[in-house]
Amino acid sequence: MKTHLSLAAVALILAACNPPADKPASAAEATAAAVTAADAWCRPSPNGAKAGGCYVTLTAATDDRLTGGASPRAAELQVHEMKTENGMMKMAELTNGLPLPAGQAVGLAPGGNHLMLIGLTAPLVAGETVPITLKFVSAPEVMVQATVRQPAMAGMDHGAH
Secondary structure, three states: OHHHHHHHHHHHHHHHHOOOOOOOOOHHHHHHOOEEEEEEEEOOOOOOOOEEEEEEEEEEOOOEEEEEEEOOOEEEEEEEEEEEEOOEEEEEEOOOOEEEOEOOEEEEOOOOOEEEEEEEOOOOOOOOEEEEEEEEOOOOOEEEEEEEOOOOOOOOOOOOO
């Protein structure tokens, strides 16, 4: 009888140590794969514009890739790059996404990599916020509220005055 109780106790202990395979990831695992977003903003768009640019700084806990996203303010959200080819600036979608090396802040900014809202439902107006959901290869989706504002002008920082 003692042997049966001992085996039952061992079975219970082992079952407690091995959660079922379909159990959701623990908070620690979710944090390890997380991407944080900071300073999300979009440029105001002129009336009639069908596209708008948005920017954000992303930091991934582990190597990941920004693959796209969505916003109720546009039919489509794409990740774009700006590059110079043969002396001309060109913009193109990053169809494979934007690499996010672990622990490195990756800035999407005017004149460089950025988000394009395509098929705007209405103009982006300074002072409002735009909800954007960002999608990644590994990390859970990240929802940001991007403020619509003009970009800071280079050399126009008067904060020290």
